[in-house]
Amino acid sequence: MDCKKVNRMLQDEIDGRLPPSDAAEVRRHVESCGSCAAEAAAYRRVGEMLRLWTTSRAGEKAPQLDSLWTRVRAGIEERKQPSEPASWVRRWLWLPAGAALAVLVLLFYPSDVSRAPFHPSSFEVAVEDLESDTATVALVDKGDDLPRVIWIIENDKT
Amino acid sequence: MNEKEKPGTPDEALIRAALGGEEEAFRELMERYKNRAFHVALGITGDPDDALDVVQEAFVKAYYNLKEFRFGANFYTWFYRLLVNQAIDRWRKSSRSQTVPLDEKWLSEEVSPPESVMYPRTPEDLAQNRQLSGALTRAIADLSEYHRAVILLREVDGLAYEEIAEVLHCSVGTVMSRLHYARAKLKEALKGFREG
Numbered sequence: 193m194d195c196k197k198v199n200r201m202l203q204d205e206i207d208g209r210l211p212p213s214d215a216a217e218v219r220r221h222v223e224s225c226g227s228c229a230a231e232a233a234a235y236r237r238v239g240e241m242l243r244l245w246t247t248s249r250a251g252e253k254a255p256q257l258d259s260l261w262t263r264v265r266a267g268i269e270e271r272k273q274p275s276e277p278a279s280w281v282r283r284w285l286w287l288p289a290g291a292a293l294a295v296l297v298l299l300f301y302p303s304d305v306s307r308a309p310f311h312p313s314s315f316e317v318a319v320e321d322l323e324s325d326t327a328t329v330a331l332v333d334k335g336d337d338l339p340r341v342i343w344i345i346e347n348d349k350t
Numbered sequence: 351m352n353e354k355e356k357p358g359t360p361d362e363a364l365i366r367a368a369l370g371g372e373e374e375a376f377r378e379l380m381e382r383y384k385n386r387a388f389h390v391a392l393g394i395t396g397d398p399d400d401a402l403d404v405v406q407e408a409f410v411k412a413y414y415n416l417k418e419f420r421f422g423a424n425f426y427t428w429f430y431r432l433l434v435n436q437a438i439d440r441w442r443k444s445s446r447s448q449t450v451p452l453d454e455k456w457l458s459e460e461v462s463p464p465e466s467v468m469y470p471r472t473p474e475d476l477a478q479n480r481q482l483s484g485a486l487t488r489a490i491a492d493l494s495e496y497h498r499a500v501i502l503l504r505e506v507d508g509l510a511y512e513e514i515a516e517v518l519h520c521s522v523g524t525v526m527s528r529l530h531y532a533r534a535k536l537k538e539a540l541k542g543f544r545e546g
Contacts (some may be wrong), residue, residue, distance in 0.1 A: 209419075238537050244476045248476045261380060263402075
């Protein structure tokens with residue numbers, strides 16, 4: 193086996209991936225060839241240095257690693273969110289908001305439909321809001337005349 | 351018991367206990383793998399604080415995904431998949447946010463000839479040896495995240511090619527080519543330093 197071929201097989205030999213006969217041949221060559229022995233040592237040193245590097249750097253965080261469970265435990269707790277309402281509940285949440293709006297409109301809307309259209313001389317607008325998970329309702333003209341719903345904003349929160 | 355497991359209660363027994371609600375069992379699993387996990391996360395992210403966050407997040411994820419673990423498989427391979435993905439994500443975010451990917455204090459500014467530096471024998475020696483540690487840190491940073499993951503899982507954690515392939519969701523051939531490339535690159539980076 194020549195140096196070129198041995199060099200191609202060195203990493204496989206280090207990782208124990210060669211068939212026993214090839215591995216033995218590579219080892220025999222390395223024992224008798226200075227440059228291939230240096231190459232093999234250089235490959236092995238990569239692993240040694242990486243292990244020293246990670247161990248050395250891990251030492252910086254030894255106290256934090258010792259108390260890692262506290263952090264993990266906190267992370268576990270943090271993810272334990274209160275259970276969300278079922279999807280069907282969320283789907284029908286607009287109902288109470290809608291009902292409240294309807295009641296409000298009925299309460300303030302004049303029953304006399306034959307009266308002249310409302311043209312207020314000045315606006316005294318107050319904003320009231322009813323907020324639910326599904327909508328926000330904003331009102332109201334509270335001038336001298338009858339209070340009226342003048343604007344409704346639906347946020348479509350669902 | 352798998353050869354990667356430490357003596358004591360087998361991983362699978364701990365997993366079953368954890369699934370049954372025994373938090374202490376999960377804690378024992380965590381204690382068993384936290385140091386190795388930290389080494390791998392550190393190698394990929396290059397930053398001890400990031401690595402700590404990654405390990406914490408991976409264990410939290412493992413806790414909530416434990417029900418998806420297939421009995422008969424290795425816990426550490428399953429867990430390492432979560433860990434490596436988490437570490438790679440973290441590293442990519444760090445790169446995007448333009449932070450220094452590998453801690454600068456380990457990158458030496460000195461440019462004296464490497465021939466004057468010997469290979470260290472202990473982690474403490476390496477920490478003192480700013481030139482070599484700087485060269486190593488830079489060489490690791492220059493590798494892609496996948497090359498880093500492969501060489502760390504092999505050289506630091508001692509995983510077999512097949513296990514690495516499982517962790518990284520790739521073929522054994524890909525593992526081999528990435529490993530050979532990464533090892534050759536690091537070998538070049540260490541060239542010039544001499545035996546102590």
